[in-house]
Amino acid sequence: MSHQTAAAPPAPNEQARVEKQAAVKSRYSFGGAGTRNIGLIIALVVLFVIGYATSGTRFASLDNLTVIVSTASIIGVLSIGMTFVITAGGIDLSVGSVLGLASVWATTLATQTMAGQYGWIVMVGCALLVGVGAGLINGVLIAYGKVVAFIATLAMLVAARGLAELIAQRRTQLVNVDSFNSTFKGDLLGVPKIVWIFALVAVAGWFLLNRTTFGRRTVAVGGNPEAARLAGIPVKRHTMMLYALAGLAAGIAAVMMLARTGAGSSTNGQLYELDAIAAVVVGGTLLVGGRGTIVGTVLGVLIFATLTNLFVQNNLDSSVQSVAKGAIIIAAVLLQQRFVSRGRAG
Amino acid sequence: MVNVDPQPLLQMRGIVKEFPGARALDGVDLEVLPGEVHCLLGQNGAGKSTLIKILAGAHQPTDGTVLVDGQPVTITTPVAALSLGIATMYQELDVVGGLTVAENIYLGHELATAGVQRRREARQRTRELLRRLGHAELSPNREVGTLSAAAQQVVSMARALSHDARVIIMDEPSAVLDSDEVQNLFRVVRELTAAGVAIVYISHRMEEIRAIGDRITVLKDGRTVAANLPVAETPTADLIRLMTGRSVEYAFPAAPPADPAAPVVLDVTDLALRGTFRDVSFQVRAGEIVGLAGLVGSGRSEILETIYGARKASAGTVTVGDTRLRAGSVGAAVKAGIGLAPEERKSQGLLLDEPVYRNITLSTFGRFANGGLLNEKAERDAAQEQAESLDLRPTGVDRAIRTLSGGNQQKAMLARWLVHGCRVLLLDEPTRGVDVGARAEIYALVRRLADSGAAVVVVSSEIPEVLGLADRVLVVSEGRVVHTGPTDQIDEHAVLDMVMEGSAA
Numbered sequence: 001m002s003h004q005t006a007a008a009p010p011a012p013n014e015q016a017r018v019e020k021q022a023a024v025k026s027r028y029s030f031g032g033a034g035t036r037n038i039g040l041i042i043a044l045v046v047l048f049v050i051g052y053a054t055s056g057t058r059f060a061s062l063d064n065l066t067v068i069v070s071t072a073s074i075i076g077v078l079s080i081g082m083t084f085v086i087t088a089g090g091i092d093l094s095v096g097s098v099l100g101l102a103s104v105w106a107t108t109l110a111t112q113t114m115a116g117q118y119g120w121i122v123m124v125g126c127a128l129l130v131g132v133g134a135g136l137i138n139g140v141l142i143a144y145g146k147v148v149a150f151i152a153t154l155a156m157l158v159a160a161r162g163l164a165e166l167i168a169q170r171r172t173q174l175v176n177v178d179s180f181n182s183t184f185k186g187d188l189l190g191v192p193k194i195v196w197i198f199a200l201v202a203v204a205g206w207f208l209l210n211r212t213t214f215g216r217r218t219v220a221v222g223g224n225p226e227a228a229r230l231a232g233i234p235v236k237r238h239t240m241m242l243y244a245l246a247g248l249a250a251g252i253a254a255v256m257m258l259a260r261t262g263a264g265s266s267t268n269g270q271l272y273e274l275d276a277i278a279a280v281v282v283g284g285t286l287l288v289g290g291r292g293t294i295v296g297t298v299l300g301v302l303i304f305a306t307l308t309n310l311f312v313q314n315n316l317d318s319s320v321q322s323v324a325k326g327a328i329i330i331a332a333v334l335l336q337q338r339f340v341s342r343g344r345a346g
Numbered sequence: 347m348v349n350v351d352p353q354p355l356l357q358m359r360g361i362v363k364e365f366p367g368a369r370a371l372d373g374v375d376l377e378v379l380p381g382e383v384h385c386l387l388g389q390n391g392a393g394k395s396t397l398i399k400i401l402a403g404a405h406q407p408t409d410g411t412v413l414v415d416g417q418p419v420t421i422t423t424p425v426a427a428l429s430l431g432i433a434t435m436y437q438e439l440d441v442v443g444g445l446t447v448a449e450n451i452y453l454g455h456e457l458a459t460a461g462v463q464r465r466r467e468a469r470q471r472t473r474e475l476l477r478r479l480g481h482a483e484l485s486p487n488r489e490v491g492t493l494s495a496a497a498q499q500v501v502s503m504a505r506a507l508s509h510d511a512r513v514i515i516m517d518e519p520s521a522v523l524d525s526d527e528v529q530n531l532f533r534v535v536r537e538l539t540a541a542g543v544a545i546v547y548i549s550h551r552m553e554e555i556r557a558i559g560d561r562i563t564v565l566k567d568g569r570t571v572a573a574n575l576p577v578a579e580t581p582t583a584d585l586i587r588l589m590t591g592r593s594v595e596y597a598f599p600a601a602p603p604a605d606p607a608a609p610v611v612l613d614v615t616d617l618a619l620r621g622t623f624r625d626v627s628f629q630v631r632a633g634e635i636v637g638l639a640g641l642v643g644s645g646r647s648e649i650l651e652t653i654y655g656a657r658k659a660s661a662g663t664v665t666v667g668d669t670r671l672r673a674g675s676v677g678a679a680v681k682a683g684i685g686l687a688p689e690e691r692k693s694q695g696l697l698l699d700e701p702v703y704r705n706i707t708l709s710t711f712g713r714f715a716n717g718g719l720l721n722e723k724a725e726r727d728a729a730q731e732q733a734e735s736l737d738l739r740p741t742g743v744d745r746a747i748r749t750l751s752g753g754n755q756q757k758a759m760l761a762r763w764l765v766h767g768c769r770v771l772l773l774d775e776p777t778r779g780v781d782v783g784a785r786a787e788i789y790a791l792v793r794r795l796a797d798s799g800a801a802v803v804v805v806s807s808e809i810p811e812v813l814g815l816a817d818r819v820l821v822v823s824e825g826r827v828v829h830t831g832p833t834d835q836i837d838e839h840a841v842l843d844m845v846m847e848g849s850a851a
Contacts, residue, residue, distance in 0.1 A: 213715045220708060223697040230656060230694055231708040231762070232680030290699060 036284040039335075040299040047306045055313040064309065066192065072305035073198035074099075074253050074260065074269075076298065078276040079283075080205040081249025083297045086280050087209070088242050089222040089289025090149040094138060094156035095250040095276060099269030101164040102130040102254035107173035107264030120180035123258070128251035134160055135247020139240030153243075157273070164266035173264040184259035194256040201252060206294040218242065222289025278325065279304055282332040303328070353416055355380045355544050356401075356432070356513050361410035363396050363568075370396040371407070372568040376546075378513060383535060383545045385555045385577065388565035389589055389808070389842075394548055397565070398515055401546075402434040403427035428455075431512035435502050435519055443491030448472040450490050451505045475504040478537070480530050496527045503534065514538065515546040520554055521643060532558050550641055552582050552846055564588045583839075586846075590809075590838050597786040598814035599793040601635075604832075608632045609667075611801035612684075612770045614653060617662035622648045623825035626662070630770070630801035635792065637816030637833065638805045641845050645825040646805045647689055650772045653803070654686045655679040666770055680709055685763030687756065689774040689805075695759050696747055703729035703743035706761045732761035736791060753784025760791060771795060773804045777811065789815055809838045821845060 051059035058064065078095045085092045105111065106127040115122040134156060141152040175181060184193055209215035217238050220228040229235045250269075257268050281287055282303065283296030304325065311321040356378040363371040371393045378384045388394050399405040401412070403421040411418050414430050421427045427434070441450045448468045457464045457471070472486035481500045484493075490501055499519065506514045516535075520528050535545055535558055549555060555562065559577040563570060564585065572588050608631040618624035623645035630636050640646040651657045653664050658674030665671070666682040679686075688694035696705050706729040707714065714724045729743045736757045740750075747758060756776060763771055776792065777785045792815060796802050806812050812819055813833045821829040821844045829836075829844055 211720055212718045213712050213720060214718065216704070216711050216720060219700070220697055223700060224693070226694050227696055227708070229676060230654075230686055230688055232677050233708075234677055290697065 037293070037295055037299060040283065040296060040303065044299060044303055044306060047303065047310060051306070051310050051313065054310070059310070059313050064313070066195075068302070068305050068309045069195050069198075070192045070260070071308065072301045073192075073194045074256050075272055075275045075279065075304070076198045076301040077201045077249050077253045077256065078269075078272055079279045079297045079301050080201050080294060081246035082273075082276045082280050083205065083283075083285050083292050083294055084209065084218055084242050085149075085246050086277070086285050086287060087222045087289060087292025088218045088239065089225065090142065090239070090242065091153065091277070092135075092138065092243060092246045093150065093153040093273050094134065094160060095246055095253075096269040096272035096274075097157045097160035097164070098131055098134045098247055098250040099254045099257060099272060100266055101134065101160040101167075102127040102251045103257050103264040103268045104164045104168045104173065104266055105130045105264075106254060106258065107175055108167060109173075112173075112175070112177055115177040115180060120177060120183050123175075123177060123180050124255050127254040127258075128248060131247040131249070131251025131254065132244050133247070135244040135250070136240065138247065139243030142243060143236040143239040161266065161270075168264065168266045170266060175258050175262050175264070180258070181262070184255065185262075194259055197252065197256055201249070202294060202298050209292055209294055214238075214241075219290060219292065222286075222292070224290070275304065278329050282329060284332075287333075300332075352379055354378060354413075355415065357411075357413040357416075358397075358401075359411045359413070361397070361400065361412070362408045363393075363400060363405060364408045370568055371400075373570070374410070374565065374568065375570045375573055376563055377574060378544045378546060379561075380512070380544055381539045381542045382560040383539060383547050383558050385559040385562045386546060386548045386565065387555070387562055387585060387589060392565040392589070393568040394565060395517070396568075398434060398436075398517055398546075398548070401427065401432055401513075401515060425454075428509050428511075431510065432515070433506035433509045433511035433513070434515045434517070435499075435506050436517055441490045441498050441501055441505075444489065446487050446489055447476075447484060447493075447501055447504075448486035450501050451475065451508050453505070455509070471508070472504065475507050476500070478507070479504055479534050496523050499523060499527075503531075507538075511543065513544045513546065515548075517548045518550070519547075520549060520551065528554065550846055552585075566590075586839050586842050590842060597789065599790045601793065601817055602633070602797065604817060605631070605633060608634070611667060612653075612803070613663075613665040615663045615665070617649070617652060617664065618660050619645075619648055619652050619657055620660040623652075623822070624661070626827055628820060628827070628830065630803060632769075632799045632801055633796050634818070635796050635802040635804060635816045637812035637819045638803065638822055639809050639812045639819055639841050639845065640807075640822035642807060644822045644845065646822045647774050649822065650686065650774050650803065650805055651688075653679075654684055654772055656686070680766070680768075683767070683769040684772065685709070685766055685768040685770070686772045687759040687763070687774065687776060689778065691752070691755055691759060691779070696755060698748040699746050701744050702733070702738070702747045702750065702758055705747045705758055706732060706743070706765055709762055709766050728765050729761065732764050733758075736761055736764075737787070751784070752779035753788065756780055756784075756788060757791070760788075760795070764795070769800055771800050771802045773802065775806055776804060777806070777808075809841050813838060813841070 078099065082092060082095065106123040111123055111126050138153050138156050141147045142149045186193060188196055209218065217228070217233050220231070220233055221235050221238055225235055253269070258264060279300035280297050283293060283298070283300030285292040285296060307324060307328070308321060311318065354377045356376070358374060358376040361371050361374040362369070374393065374397055376397070386394055386397070396405060400407050401421065403424045403426050406422065412421060413419065419430060421430065442453065445453065451472050452468050457468045469486040473482070476482055476484050479500055481497070484497060484500065490498060493501070519531060523531060539545060547559060555577060562575045562577055562580060562585065564572040564575070566589060610629045611632050612630040614629070615627050617626040626649055628636065638646045638649060648657060652659050655671060655674055655676045655678060663670055666684060669682045671682055672678045692698060697708065703726045704711070707725040711720060711725055714721045714728070726743060733741065733743050738754055738757050738761070747755060750758065773792065777788055780788060792802060792804070804812065804816055813836070816833050819831065819833045819836065819841070820827050821841055823845050
């Protein structure tokens with residue numbers, strides 16, 4: 001009995017106070033999405049201030065802001081899909097190539113002829129199917145074939161790009177389906193339609209990650225796959241679906257690419273996977289899995305798009321821009337690690 | 347013979363080791379003479395592993411002194427231990443699979459001139475070491491990952507020899523060896539001791555201790571309870587009594603009389619997992635607690651995991667109520683109403699950075715959800731209700747589960763299955779890492795679950811826990827059930843005798 005006396009709980013008031021403190025602490029150190037996002041917003045504001053200081057109204061004009069957001073849109077959609085994969089502890093290097101493949105497949109003569117008859121839905125359906133199909137192949141290889149995600153998606157990166165070249169025979173395939181152009185090109189309520197698509201995908205992604213069983217499973221699989229498996233979650237099936245989701249995002253991004261450039265090309269989306277991964281990581285999603293934030297990803301994408309715009313506005317070398325990007329990625333990851341270790345210690 | 351009372355090579359006096367919330371060692375004395383095989387005996391949790399880690403420089407003692415050749419020393423790092431001539435062969439093989447035999451043996455003390463490895467010399471010396479160990483057939487260039495467990499053990503031993511160690515600590519070296527290999531191990535040990543090297547030998551197998559040991563020190567609950575007993579003159583019964591005499595009091599809830607009319611909830615028939623266990627059959631009735639007792643490696647945890655479908659049975663069936671489960675499917679087991687609280691709570695059970703309530707509803711959030719949409723309020727309410735009924739502290743369910751103590755994390759695991767409403771509960775080491783006060787709560791909780799109609803299976807390496815908590819016990823040894831019976835008709839000594847004798851083969 002003596003141990004019970006020794007371990008007697010503190011007086012009720014004291015205990016309540018301690019618990020409240022712990023709760024407050026835990027809110028800021030673990031579920032600290034709020035504080036992290038504030039950091040990203042500050043970074044974005046700083047970039048805007050620099051932009052205004054160096055380029056004045058040329059930077060701060062509504063037109064230019066529209067340019068920034070529409071630059072961000074395509075990478076943005078890829079990044080939303082990537083957020084899910086990375087939250088679950090995976091990686092998808094193939095999304096840029098799959099975008100290219102989908103853009104080519106949706107603009108072949110055969111597809112466009114059918115689209116001429118049945119409408120734009122044929123092209124969109126084709127792009128999405130190609131994306132989901134490639135994603136499913138990744139997912140099956142990784143979940144059931146036990147191939148490391150890095151390798152499986154690296155193979156898909158190479159193979160999808162090659163297949164796109166075969167189909168397009170290295171030619172640029174112009175979009176000449178009027179219904180497609182009228183549906184996806186141009187503005188709606190003064191905002192480019194591809195920006196609307198990005199916004200819709202971001203909202204849907206946020207909802208899926210934070211409000212559905214699919215999102216909960218994603219976090220569980222990334223946080224502790226063994227615990228998830230032993231709790232009865234179908235980890236393999238879910239992993240497969242996550243890569244299919246990333247493929248779907250690549251298909252949507254391909255449609256946006258067609259709307260923006262007006263052509264399918266096997267070079268579409270080159271190196272986009274790296275920009276998407278960078279945006280996700282800078283946004284605060286843990287590369288080891290278990291924590292993901294859609295809002296952070298969107299902010300990460302906007303930060304990189306603003307940075308690009310700043311350099312363009314000031315006629316600076318794009319090589320310098322790459323160096324700056326690299327520095328931002330490292331800074332973000334270092335901050336993230338400090339954050340994690342502090343959280344773990346507490 | 348000349349030196350009748352030689353100076354001890356290694357002495358430990360009053361060693362205390364405190365971890366946050368637990369005192370792992372509470373006054374350990376050990377004295378090792380040159381050229382002797384000193385056996386360290388003690389049950390799981392007696393403190394053997396902590397003691398080894400202190401000698402190996404992996405842990406620092408909180409109090410007490412270590413003397414080598416009569417001189418006090420502080421062993422701050424593994425390198426410091428090796429330079430004092432103390433080498434350790436861990437129970438878990440600690441070789442690097444992708445490196446060659448020679449590279450493993452000289453790992454960390456590579457033979458090199460200005461950073462360039464003298465590989466030919468390393469291979470030559472490796473050959474000599476292997477020959478000395480009776481394994482000249484092993485090539486120094488062989489990749490260690492391609493070797494059998496026994497051969498990897500030889501590499502581990504060669505590494506200890508390569509340090510010119512004066513004291514070699516062997517933690518259950520025979521666990522991965524078959525009987526021929528054990529004879530070879532003994533031959534090497536005798537050669538080493540003849541050359542004046544001291545061996546600290548840890549094993550549960552009495553037969554081995556009789557065959558090779560000189561003196562025995564017995565640990566219990568972090569203390570030395572008997573030191574320097576001569577092996578030849580100490581009966582096994584005395585050793586078992588020393589190991590089991592308890593100072594920690596267990597407080598078990600009273601068990602209601604067995605109800606032979608209660609329905610059988612879990613029926614395990616001829617279950618087998620290739621290479622691990624076979625012919626395991628037992629039934630558990632509603633309201634009954636069945637315990638599995640056995641040593642680490644006896645197959646007891648694997649039996650639970652196979653019932654649960656986390657490992658795929660090679661033969662046999664598991665039936666819950668009227669449902670026969672598909673082998674190797676956790677989903678089917680959970681759906682049929684089985685819950686598992688795994689042995690490694692943190693790595694197998696919990697999402698440490700997620701809030702308590704999400705950990706509690708990890709198996710059930712889909713049930714609260716509506717067409718794929720989470721209902722977090724319902725989840726939180728259900729978790730809160732269980733947290734209150736289990737007296738989970740601190741009380742809020744929104745904090746990260748990492749911040750809870752081991753006992754409260756275990757309660758959260760149980761709460762997960764309470765919310766699930768499962769009919770069969772499998773508990774693997776339910777009180778590991780749980781302090782004494784919280785243990786009694788866990789025991790009471792398990793009994794309450796059984797009283798409410800669940801069938802419970804408990805695995806524990808602490809025999810008193812199995813006997814005190816369970817209604818019936820299955821003694822598991824070497825992958826077979828060697829005894830089944832009510833817990834009130836058998837005592838701790840008899841069970842320990844069975845698991846140790848059974849493993850002597």
